[in-house]
Amino acid sequence: MSDTTTTKATTGADGTTVLPVVVIGAGPVGLAAAAHLLERGLTPLLLEAGAEVGASIRDWGHTHLFSPWQYNIDAAAERLLLAAGWTAPNLQGLPTGTQLVTQYLEPLATTTTLATYVRTDSRVIAVTRSGMDKTRTTGRAETPFLVRTQHSDGTMEDIQASAVIDAAGTWSTPNPLGQSGLPAPGEVEAVASGRITVALPDVTGRDRQTFAGRHVLVVGAGHSAANTLLELGSLAEDAPDTRISWAVRSADVSSVYGGEDRDELTARGALGTRLRHLVESGTIQVHTSFTITGFSAAADHVDVLASTPAGDQTLAVDVVVPATGFRPDLSILSELRLELDPAVDAPRQLGPLIDPEFHSCGSVAPHGEKMLAHPEPGFYIVGMKSYGRAPTFLMATGYEQVRSIAASLAGDQAAADNVELHLPETGVCSTDLGGSCDAPAPAAQETDQGCCAPAPAQVAEDGCCGAPQPVTIGAGPSTTRDSGCC
Structure with missing residues (x-):
C-alpha cells in the first residue's frame, strides 16, 4: 500500500x-x-x-x-x-x-x-x-x-x-451510449477495441486516419456532436469515400440547429446553419428515434444494435464517436x-x-x-x-x-x-x-x-472546461463539460 x-x-x-x-x-x-x-x-x-x-x-x-x-x-x-x-x-x-x-x-x-x-x-x-x-x-x-x-x-x-x-x-466521466443511463451490452468492449473513440476527436488533424474513407457514426444531439459532424463533412470533401451517419434519440434534429442567424453568438449560430446544409444535401445520413441497445465488435467493423419505431435495427459502421455529454x-x-x-x-x-x-x-x-x-x-x-x-x-x-x-x-x-x-x-x-x-x-x-x-468551409469541435470540452466549455471538455473544463 x-x-x-x-x-x-x-x-x-x-x-x-x-x-x-x-x-x-x-x-x-x-x-x-x-x-x-x-x-x-x-x-x-x-x-x-x-x-x-x-x-x-x-x-x-x-x-x-x-x-x-x-x-x-x-x-x-x-x-x-x-x-x-x-x-x-x-x-x-x-x-x-x-x-x-x-x-x-x-x-x-x-x-x-x-x-x-x-x-x-x-x-x-x-x-x-x-x-x-x-x-x-x-x-x-x-x-x-x-x-x-x-x-x-x-x-x-x-x-x-x-x-x-x-x-x-x-x-x-462521459455519459454512456446505451439506454437508461447505462452502458449498452458490448459498449465497454467496443471502447477497448478502438471502435468507439473518445469524445471530440481531432477529425481533420491528428486522428484523420481513423475517419478518412470510413463509415463513421456520431451519437448525440448537442454542440459536441454538431462540431464533430461538421469536421467530418470537411473531411469528406477530401476523402469522398467517407460516410457519415448521425444517430439521435429524439424524433428530429431541428433543435440542434439552434438559433442560426438569430443567435447572439455568431459562431454558434453559424454552426447550426452549416450542419443543416450537410443534412439536407445528403452528406449526413440521420437516424432519428435511435436508442442503442448493444454493440457487437467484429474484426473490421462494429454492429450498432438499436431499437427504433420501425423495430430493431443493426447499423454496421467502422467507428463510433460518442457525443452524449458528461456527468x-x-x-x-x-x-x-x-x-x-x-x-x-x-x-x-x-x-x-x-x-x-x-x-x-x-x-x-x-x-x-x-x-x-x-x-x-x-x-x-x-x-x-x-x-x-x-x-x-x-x-x-x-x-x-x-x-x-x-x-x-x-x-x-x-x-x-x-x-x-x-x-x-x-x-x-x-x-x-x-x-x-x-x-x-x-x-x-x-x-x-x-x-x-x-470561415465558411470548416468547423472545429468542442469541449470544459467551462469548457469546450471538445466540449467544452465556454471557454467547458469545461463541454459539453469545463474540461474539463473544465
Whole structure:
C-alpha cells in the first residue's frame, strides 16, 4: 500500500494558524477561484490531477470555442495578469482550446503571485472532515477538511483545508451510449477495441486516419456532436469515400440547429446553419428515434444494435464517436453531506434554474454562494461540475460563482449575495445531454491575436472546461463539460 503523508496547517507571519482553501482542478474556473481568493487575502491551494494546468482542455486543444475571449477571461485573473505585464488577446477573437491554455491559463498559473499555490500531478481521490466521517455532527463545521491526493508514482498525501471548492469539471466521466443511463451490452468492449473513440476527436488533424474513407457514426444531439459532424463533412470533401451517419434519440434534429442567424453568438449560430446544409444535401445520413441497445465488435467493423419505431435495427459502421455529454464524478465526495437536485445532480437550489428543458446558456439566472451551498459548511461545487448533467454551462457563469464564494469565505456576505451576470441570450441553446453550450465554434481564420470571423468551409469541435470540452466549455471538455473544463 502506498505511503500517505499529511500536510497540516502552516503558520502565518503573526503566528496564527493558516489553513488553505483547497481548489480542485486547474482549469479556467479553478484558476479564477484562486485569483479571487488571493484578492480577498485568503490562501488558496490549487490541486490539478494532470501534469500541467488545463489538462482536460489540452485534450480538445484543436477545437474553437464559439464564445469570444471577452466571455472567457475572469476579472480577478485579468487583474493579476495585467499586473504581471500580460498582453490581452483580441477580445472579439474565438480562441481554440490550445490558445486558451497558452495565452491565458499558463500565463496566469505562472505569475509570481499565483505560481506557489499551484500543484500539478495531485489527483484528489477523497474529500472528508479530519477525523470525522459523514455520520458525525458535533463540531463538524469547526473541523478542518481533509483532502486526500494521489500522485502519479502512487504516493498519497492528506491535506487539511479550511474550505474546499471543487472545480474538477466532468471531462473524465462521459455519459454512456446505451439506454437508461447505462452502458449498452458490448459498449465497454467496443471502447477497448478502438471502435468507439473518445469524445471530440481531432477529425481533420491528428486522428484523420481513423475517419478518412470510413463509415463513421456520431451519437448525440448537442454542440459536441454538431462540431464533430461538421469536421467530418470537411473531411469528406477530401476523402469522398467517407460516410457519415448521425444517430439521435429524439424524433428530429431541428433543435440542434439552434438559433442560426438569430443567435447572439455568431459562431454558434453559424454552426447550426452549416450542419443543416450537410443534412439536407445528403452528406449526413440521420437516424432519428435511435436508442442503442448493444454493440457487437467484429474484426473490421462494429454492429450498432438499436431499437427504433420501425423495430430493431443493426447499423454496421467502422467507428463510433460518442457525443452524449458528461456527468459529474461524485465518488470522491461520498463522505461529505451534499444536497443535490435529483434530476441533474447539481446543487439542489441550482438544479431547477439550469434544467435544460427550460433554460439556455444565456437564460440561466445569476447565482452565487447561497445557491451553491451544501449542508457541508465551506464546501462548494463550481464550474461545469456544478451543472451536473445539464449541458447549458458557460464559463462566465463559473467566474461569477467563484467570485461570490471567495467573498463569502472572506466574510463579505453582502458582496457574495450581489451576483450579476450578463450573457448572450438565444433561447434556443442545445438542451440535450450531448454537449456543453461552450461547444466548439466554426473554424476561424487565424490572426496573430487569435481568431476572427468564422470561415465558411470548416468547423472545429468542442469541449470544459467551462469548457469546450471538445466540449467544452465556454471557454467547458469545461463541454459539453469545463474540461474539463473544465
